[in-house]
Amino acid sequence: MPTGKSIRRNTPQRKILLEELCSLNTHPTASELYEIVRKRLPRISLGTVYRNLEVLHEDGQIGKLELNGHEARFDGMVQPHCHARCTGCGKVRDLPEIDPRKFESASAEINGFLIQGFKLEYFGTCPECRLHSADCLKEN
Amino acid sequence: MPTGKSIRRNTPQRKILLEELCSLNTHPTASELYEIVRKRLPRISLGTVYRNLEVLHEDGQIGKLELNGHEARFDGMVQPHCHARCTGCGKVRDLPEIDPRKFESASAEINGFLIQGFKLEYFGTCPECRLHSADCLKEN
DNA sequence: CTAACTGCAAAGGTTTTGCTTCTGG
């Protein structure tokens, strides 16, 4: 049972996608990134964008923001950091750092951004999955 | 400019939907709820389920969980509480309470659930929207 | 009565997939 991860090929599409994402400090959707990358690779397809973002995320080279509800957004910054979404315009921006103690007084202002609350989700392993086996983390 | 909210009618569809959701301590998707409610209202449509979940959420009678990435999940418990998603099976369960101080040691175990991390998103108003006007919170 | 609502079906938007061709290593 060869379980080895398949060998990644460094295609121009993948390289340029990563390059462009990392040059932004915004958090584009797949389509937005598609439009950007198309300037350099006019024949790239949206499917390729999705497949590569998936792969890059799997390999930990980019972040994937699914906190927003609908479309996923991608993030070239992989260091742990924190996001703030404006309920007015919908844009997501980075916050300088996570300070857990700030949670208690959530009505703060950071860099001009007026914080009105937060959404939080823990992740981990539920009791059932812990019993079943360790590879239930990989499967599914 | 009459801005009054329209008067809600207490239709059986709406009532039963709320009833069934509140009887669960899981967090079903619209389709899952559709399947459940269909047992009592065989002719209900998925569109009606979506429309009513929207209305109920708007009126603060149910919670809406958009933290998961793709499909929205709904929650009959409106009191503020905290969610944990299993990276194995994907299910979401409630955690008894939010204790901000727990953030510092994120590798905790609560009720048998092994917590490996959390995702956090602030929301509020960005500097641009604060300048533009207050109703940019309502618009868009 | 009548505005709010339903059921149905079609449309919209995002993401995935099948397939053939291409290409990095």
Added chain:
DNA sequence: CCAGAAGCAAAACCTTTGCAGTTAG
């Protein structure tokens, strides 16, 4: 070479919407 990847188009999702008929209040 050839497994991995691209391009293309179709399909698969979830969710919203238009419309004509129905109904709660």
